[in-house]
Amino acid sequence: MKLIEQVAARYQQKFNRQPQFIVRAPGRVNLLGEHVDYNAGLVLPAAIDRATYIACSPAPAPHSTLWAVDYNQMATFSAQSVSAKTQADATPLPEWAFYPAGILWTLLQENLSAPAMNAVFASDVPRGAGLSSSASVELSFMLAWQTLGGWSVPPMQLALLAQKAENRYVGVNCGIMDQFAAACGVEHKALLLDCRSLEWKELALPPDVSIVVADTTIRRKLADSEYNDRRQSCEEAVRFLQKSLPHIHTLRDVRVEDFNRLSDQLPVKTERRARHVVEEIERMNQVEALLAAGDIQTFGQLMNQCQRSLRDLYAVSCPELDALVEIAQTLKGCYGARLTGAGFGGCTVNLVAAAQAEAFALTLAQKYQTQTNLQPEVYITHAARGAEVKWKSE
Numbered sequence: 001m002k003l004i005e006q007v008a009a010r011y012q013q014k015f016n017r018q019p020q021f022i023v024r025a026p027g028r029v030n031l032l033g034e035h036v037d038y039n040a041g042l043v044l045p046a047a048i049d050r051a052t053y054i055a056c057s058p059a060p061a062p063h064s065t066l067w068a069v070d071y072n073q074m075a076t077f078s079a080q081s082v083s084a085k086t087q088a089d090a091t092p093l094p095e096w097a098f099y100p101a102g103i104l105w106t107l108l109q110e111n112l113s114a115p116a117m118n119a120v121f122a123s124d125v126p127r128g129a130g131l132s133s134s135a136s137v138e139l140s141f142m143l144a145w146q147t148l149g150g151w152s153v154p155p156m157q158l159a160l161l162a163q164k165a166e167n168r169y170v171g172v173n174c175g176i177m178d179q180f181a182a183a184c185g186v187e188h189k190a191l192l193l194d195c196r197s198l199e200w201k202e203l204a205l206p207p208d209v210s211i212v213v214a215d216t217t218i219r220r221k222l223a224d225s226e227y228n229d230r231r232q233s234c235e236e237a238v239r240f241l242q243k244s245l246p247h248i249h250t251l252r253d254v255r256v257e258d259f260n261r262l263s264d265q266l267p268v269k270t271e272r273r274a275r276h277v278v279e280e281i282e283r284m285n286q287v288e289a290l291l292a293a294g295d296i297q298t299f300g301q302l303m304n305q306c307q308r309s310l311r312d313l314y315a316v317s318c319p320e321l322d323a324l325v326e327i328a329q330t331l332k333g334c335y336g337a338r339l340t341g342a343g344f345g346g347c348t349v350n351l352v353a354a355a356q357a358e359a360f361a362l363t364l365a366q367k368y369q370t371q372t373n374l375q376p377e378v379y380i381t382h383a384a385r386g387a388e389v390k391w392k393s394e
């Protein structure tokens with residue numbers, strides 16, 4: 001059964017009636033521009049055809065009751081209980097409920113109407129896999145409350161509100177990329193976002209190129225604290241560099257030449273991390289022209305360079321990601337392969353000639369399994385639409 005049918009059927013079962021509407025919001029891959037969104041750089045994500053679906057109706061105030069199909073658990077909270085991160089009965093919220101509760105908390109802060117709801121939700125975005133399952137849950141609840149509340153703000157604004165929920169309520173200091181992609185995704189297009197101006201463009205990928213996602217199946221427990229630690233290193237690098245370059249605000253403002261000239265003033269670990277960011281931002285400056293020219297070969301090489309930099313400088317890869325990428329890069333039809341998202345396990349993204357994509361996926365899975373004894377999930381995906389209401393009752 002499709003996810004949309006599953007949430008509808010479960011809703012009927014749990015609440016004894018039809019839902020009023022069903023929303024969906026997708027996960028994403030990032031093709032290039034990794035760990036630069038919180039340094040005000042450019043990124044190139046695409047929403048994917050995996051998503052969170054919520055079947056939803058208004059409920060009597062004040063309590064929202066949410067069923068998480070994937071956990072087979074329920075949580076009940078209200079505007080009163082949400083800031084203490086507790087349920088209506090004062091027990092702590094389960095971790096999965098932090099995302100919807102964080103959205104409610106943010107909407108209340110912004111004085112946007114967020115009426116109580118009954119909801120059932122499920123997702124086929126794998127969790128902790130670098131495909132932004134959290135942003136997809138956040139944006140789907142954002143859209144559900146927007147629909148119930150009867151207000152309307154532009155998708156980028158929804159993304160910023162969801163980012164605030166993740167930063168301040170969930171406690172992960174993420175940038176804007178994931179929430180942006182989940183909110184603003186466009187079918188068959190990658191999105192080139194300038195994380196400083198928040199302007200973006202749709203960029204077409206050549207029709208004969210497929211996006212293949214491969215999951216190492218590795219999940220790292222400490223990923224959130226490692227992520228926040230990288231972000232602090234970037235801020236530290238800016239403070240050091242400001243002594244010589246007083247005009248800079250973020251690593252986006254630092255040219256590679258200036259960085260090379262001043263890099264010995266930085267502590268070694270900080271220097272390596274900042275170098276990844278400065279060079280990745282430089283790579284991103286080439287992307288628009290390359291894709292306009294259909295030069296997927298050179299674009300793929302930038303992906304491969306990015307992987308080396310994430311492994312050797314930013315230190316967010318792991319042996320299994322390295323193995324999956326190295327195998328991919330030897331296979332026929334592969335233009336470029338690298339880890340996608342924050343790293344520390346999770347998925348790789350591969351650009352592959354469409355005619356070879358099926359064979360590529362099969363061989364990659366086989367070789368990775370032989371080498372690591374792990375069974376990866378490998379699938380061909382395509383750029384999909386962002387958050388949307390999928391169905392409404394008459």
Ligand code: GLA
Pocket residue numbers: 030033034035036037038132174175176177178341342343
């Ligand atoms: C996570 C964050 C994003 C971004 C990526 C790394 O997905 O949520 O904001 O920083 O890592 O590029």
